[in-house]
Amino acid sequence: MQSFSAFSLLRRAFGGHTSWQPQWRTPEPKAAYDVIIVGGGGHGIGAAYYLAKEHGIRNIAVLERGWLGGGNTGRNTTIIRSNYLFDESAALYEHSVKLWETLSRELNYNVMYSARGVLMLAHTIHDVQVFKRHVHANRANGVDNEWLTAAQAKEFCPPLNISPTLRYPVLGGSLQRRGGTARHDAVAWGFARGADAMGVDIIQNCQVTGIRRGANGAVEGVETSRGFIGAKKIGVSAAGHTSVVMAMAGVRLPLESFPLQALVSEPVKPAFPCVVMSNTVHAYISQSDKGELVIGAGTDAYISYSQRGGLHIPQHTLDAICELFPMFRRMRMLRNWGGIVDNTPDRSPIIGKTPVPGLYVNCGWGTGGFKATPGSANVFAWTIAKDEPHPINAPFTIDRFRDGFLIDEAAAAAVAH
């Protein structure tokens, strides 16, 4: 693997940029692997990376039906935060934020993690009370979060309209300064480059069409569009298609897949300093380093695998954006798309073992999985390697729906509720 540094950039610049190598191989699938990961998004490829790095398992294939990071990893709004209410969620998401903070150095790849602050707006008395409760709960869990008055919010984010005449006036907000954004493609590419260097085979355009099980019920491998590939362990990290893949092994999950929409504007000069979320009026907005406003809209009401949705969903979000940030009223939107997100009934993920021996699942991230990418991948790798959950993901089982230990996370993105 070529190491990236200021020196290597300079040296190749003077050499006419002719000596760069591909960052990962394009291998043919082998007959069998120790572990197969189904799904080449950030969560899946990251799990392969941590399996190789921390658990010494290097005979791994990542099977991706499309291209690397082409699913929800490439379709989200790249927001990172860990200000979740419950102890279980705070531990999981904070684990992830801590990994984000050193991920670029860890991977020798600039994932452009930018801790520019995530400001969540309160518009009603109920919002104010709930957010203050979250601030206290977060701080008790060692997660930074602070309460801002409307004037302080305006100072932190000058484009914000705090006029009391708004239909839903801004009464204040909670601010997680360590929250922010990262470059979504770079996360997938950085993990892929690191995993490939340790011997992981990343196989794109390889669709899983079946899961083969032996007489004792344990997995033996997967049927794919490129033939059968054997494996003792299979980790499914297939986001919105998890129900489809798990049905191949006869496993039913408490998941429903919905289109979640997002859109970006034309690129403009730096105008927006942070991430602003408003659950009540439904607006999610930040500005990418390329200059586009990145706007998260809602989910459509019905389950679908169509990766698009109704125009009234983004229109609703743009109404809120125009009211909160009047300076954006004449911006033109360039692209609008949908990603298929798998929602659980309690809006918390499922990371763990399944009733099928050798089959593991990491799913249910719903509308907010990007922020968890390194943390989720890290504990999923542990679960696969040791055949038992890491203490952080131990509460996030499938069995919690049978046993009643739901993690009913009110701080999950409002689009999920």
Place this chain on the structure above:
Amino acid sequence: MLLIACPYCGERPEIEFSYGGEAHIARPADPSALTDDQWAEYLYMRTNPKGTHSERWRHANGCGRFFNAVRDTVSDFFVVTYKSGEPRPDLPVKRVV
């Protein structure tokens, strides 16, 4: 936006409707007799198919009545809508991987 044929009112735009989730999930006649697994299956487990899906809709901003529909979750096209209480029409089931 989808065009949805309410069995009582005819075709109307999607914003007049609210979605009611998977159809034909009957509430258990004797809930206290269920095991925890059976209760979790009733409450939480869903088919979530890629293909044809039977689902409930309510014409919330119209006649206010619930009805059922069969819709293709790949194309979002409605195959058929029918009144609550009627059996699922005998149509071929499409499943995509």
